[in-house]
Amino acid sequence: MSRYRVALIGTGGIVTSHLEAIAALSDRLELVAAVDQNAARVESVCAQAGIPRAYTDAETMLAAEHPDLVHILTPPATHLPLTLAALDAGAWVWCEKPLCRSLAEFDQIAAAEARTRCYVSTVFQWRFGSAVEHLRRLAGEQLLGRPLVAVCQTLWYRDAAYYAVPWRGRFATETGGPTATLGIHLMDLLLWLWGEWEEVQATVATLDRLIQVEDVSMALVRFESGALGSIVNSALSPRQESYLRLDYQRATAEVKTLYRYANADWRFTALPGAEGDALAAAWQAIPCDRIGSHTAQLTLLLDSMDRNERPLVSGAEARRIIEFIASLYKSAFTRQPVRRGAITPGDPFYASMNGAPYDD
Numbered sequence: 244m245s246r247y248r249v250a251l252i253g254t255g256g257i258v259t260s261h262l263e264a265i266a267a268l269s270d271r272l273e274l275v276a277a278v279d280q281n282a283a284r285v286e287s288v289c290a291q292a293g294i295p296r297a298y299t300d301a302e303t304m305l306a307a308e309h310p311d312l313v314h315i316l317t318p319p320a321t322h323l324p325l326t327l328a329a330l331d332a333g334a335w336v337w338c339e340k341p342l343c344r345s346l347a348e349f350d351q352i353a354a355a356e357a358r359t360r361c362y363v364s365t366v367f368q369w370r371f372g373s374a375v376e377h378l379r380r381l382a383g384e385q386l387l388g389r390p391l392v393a394v395c396q397t398l399w400y401r402d403a404a405y406y407a408v409p410w411r412g413r414f415a416t417e418t419g420g421p422t423a424t425l426g427i428h429l430m431d432l433l434l435w436l437w438g439e440w441e442e443v444q445a446t447v448a449t450l451d452r453l454i455q456v457e458d459v460s461m462a463l464v465r466f467e468s469g470a471l472g473s474i475v476n477s478a479l480s481p482r483q484e485s486y487l488r489l490d491y492q493r494a495t496a497e498v499k500t501l502y503r504y505a506n507a508d509w510r511f512t513a514l515p516g517a518e519g520d521a522l523a524a525a526w527q528a529i530p531c532d533r534i535g536s537h538t539a540q541l542t543l544l545l546d547s548m549d550r551n552e553r554p555l556v557s558g559a560e561a562r563r564i565i566e567f568i569a570s571l572y573k574s575a576f577t578r579q580p581v582r583r584g585a586i587t588p589g590d591p592f593y594a595s596m597n598g599a600p601y602d603d
């Protein structure tokens with residue numbers, strides 16, 4: 244097992260989760276450098292976390308440090324150029340969500356992966372908790388029956404000060420509102436658990452913030468299996484909650500939390516009867532209690548590096564949520580249902596989430 248040289252690009256709010264994950268895996272990772280355009284910020288983070296070298300420019304860092312792995316934690320509009328630069332420097336990339344601002348950008352990243360033979364994975368830490376792993380196992384063993392009805396609600400509160408940060412509030416810089424940046428975690432989880440989606444119908448609105456992007460979206464999704472899901476993504480909800488409810492033929496699995504879940508945040512209700520009792524017992528037999536965290540995902544990413552194989556949440560597994568969000572916005576802006584696969588090069592929603600060219 245190799246010990247990889249890792250570097251961070253971006254040392255803002257989310258850096259703490261990455262530092263925590265790297266510290267937990269220090270036998271497998273050597274944190275060699277951090278980069279931020281804000282010199283005071285990167286120097287202070289390096290001093291506090293004991294990172295040996297600080298840079299204000301990613302290209303300079305990549306040329307000097309030759310990292311094996313780069314974590315990108317900058318605003319969404321910078322993800323594409325920084326990802327391409329890291330790949331071209333021979334590094335794997337672990338990039339914060341949303342990976343990029345459009346399907347066109349995603350496809351550029353995919354082409355760069357093929358060219359450089361390095362991989363790009365998106366941070367979706369919610370996929371990696373023990374409760375979700377266990378649920379997937381039970382579903383995979385056909386114990387739950389077919390998925391039928393889903394409720395997926397990200398009801399968060401983001402005030403005017405949150406949107407006063409210059410990169411927030413515009414499609415070109417933030418990619419979208421709560422759909423693209425907040426609810427993306429729970430929607431990604433739903434789509435990953437329930438297999439391919441087929442069609443989405445959506446509405447978005449900007450009700451109470453002075454921003455270009457939406458502050459609420461609502462959507463109905465139909466899956467290939469025939470299952471239906473209802474989605475709400477809000478930045479306007481004073482009592483904040485993330486709620487995912489999954490009704491299968493034989494049981495309901497629900498999680499109610501805010502940003503992280505442990506096993507205790509899940510509730511599992513099987514149909515009454517002997518079969519249901521056995522199912523409830525199977526649910527209780529979760530082998531461990533692991534939070535869906537950056538550390539959990541990074542552990543598996545390093546395993547993929549050891550084996551030099553495509554990591555989880557990359558390739559088609561990362562494109563799915565970008566396509567779903569582009570389709571949700573297209574449905575909302577055109578007031579038409581949108582089917583998976585319908586947005587192709589030449590479609591305005593292939594190049595941007597609001598169907599208008601990004602002004603950068």
Ligand SMILES: NC(=O)c1ccc[n+]([C@@H]2O[C@H](COP(=O)([O-])OP(=O)(O)OC[C@H]3O[C@@H](n4cnc5c(N)ncnc54)[C@H](O)[C@@H]3O)[C@@H](O)[C@H]2O)c1
Pocket residue numbers: 252253254255256257258278279280281284299301316317318319321339340341366368408424
């Ligand atoms: N996985 C999660 O749960 C989670 C939570 C919060 C944020 N995020 C994501 O993390 C990313 C960053 O969010 P944040 O809240 O930390 O933002 P932030 O504004 O707090 O920090 C961004 C930092 O990037 C720096 N920066 C900008 N452009 C740069 C460039 N080209 N080169 C180097 N540095 C640059 C800025 O100076 C700033 O310090 C976003 O994509 C966001 O969606 C993920």
